Amino acid sequence: MHRLIVLMALWVTSIAYAAEQNIDPLVFRALDAAQTAQKQGDYTAARRALDAASGQPGSLEEALLWRTRGYLAWAEGQNGQAIELLEKVRKSGTLDAELQMAETLNLARLNLSEQRYPRVLSLLTPLHADADTHEEVLQMLVQAYQGLGQSVKALPLAERYVQANPQAADSWLQFLVAINADAKRYLAAERWQRQLLTRQPNNVQGWRQLAALQQLSGRHDKSLATLRAAYQKGLRFSESELDRLVLLAGAAEQPWQGAKLLAGMFEQGLLPRTHMREEQLGLLWWQARERQQAAQIYRELAARSGNAKHWLHLAQLELEQARWQAGLEALRHAERAGAERSKVRAWRNWAESEMSVEREKHVASAG
Incomplete structure (x- = not known):
């Protein structure tokens, strides 16, 4: 039309x-x-x-x-x-x-x-210096850059338009959020996402998006505070949405932030504890090299479940901390629970070898 x-x-x-x-x-x-x-x-x-x-x-x-x-x-x-x-x-x-x-x-x-994007740019680039009020010119430039896979180059144009037009459509703000996030400019993306939330304060997805951006920037405390603020407003997230936020930390190679966020959700009552989520928490602590916290999680899981896998994980964590007796005890529980004997034997042999080396060093130093 x-x-x-x-x-x-x-x-x-x-x-x-x-x-x-x-x-x-x-x-x-x-x-x-x-x-x-x-x-x-x-x-x-x-x-x-x-x-x-x-x-x-x-x-x-x-x-x-x-x-x-x-x-x-x-x-x-x-x-x-x-x-x-x-x-x-x-x-x-x-x-x-x-x-x-x-x-x-x-x-x-x-x-x-x-889809002749280079020609669009050659036609419109000379015009955009005077295009603060010409929304369509900027829109076409933005689309052309996107079509060429160069969305970051469109950011200054979109930012200038929004700054000159405070009532710009939500789509402009959403574009700024998405492109800044893709470019790993999480703080800038968060700023625009907050502007969207001032327009739509009861939009649950908007709050989740803000929490996700904060999680990606490695600020689990801010992410948790955002979720808590949304709950205080009476907004509710599905469990799957909260689970995805934790997975996001793992995907971004931020296991420590993911573990802190998940633990915080448990403490705040935002997410119920389940067997699977506790396993996930233990794994995140382990990936973050926080072996003491990971061992505590698996110790509690193993005591409740009697699962060979839990005992074997606990044994490995204890042995990695040179807690030899605790590790060997966990291995015995794992073996009784039906763990693969070759794995138990391999860990036991390694532990006994390390213990032997330590004893020799101790004897040598005492002499």
């Missing part, structure tokens, strides 16, 4: 401009007849009218006929032909500044629809 409105307006502009410039009457009548036919949806008649007229090379008449044929091709969905004709018009240099600008914008629209 927007395209049709634009095209109708341009037909009228062509006729009005032709009348003002006092062009050849034959060309004027051709333009007028083509407009009438186009309004009636008779594109064949419109082309016939245009084919009956011609302009001198380099003349305004020639440019207006090209222009009208270009918009007729656009109306028919022949965008490639429309681009070719409007490029010729733009290069002719026969139009005034206002119409020349219209051709530039419409060529950009057409090239964008055909």
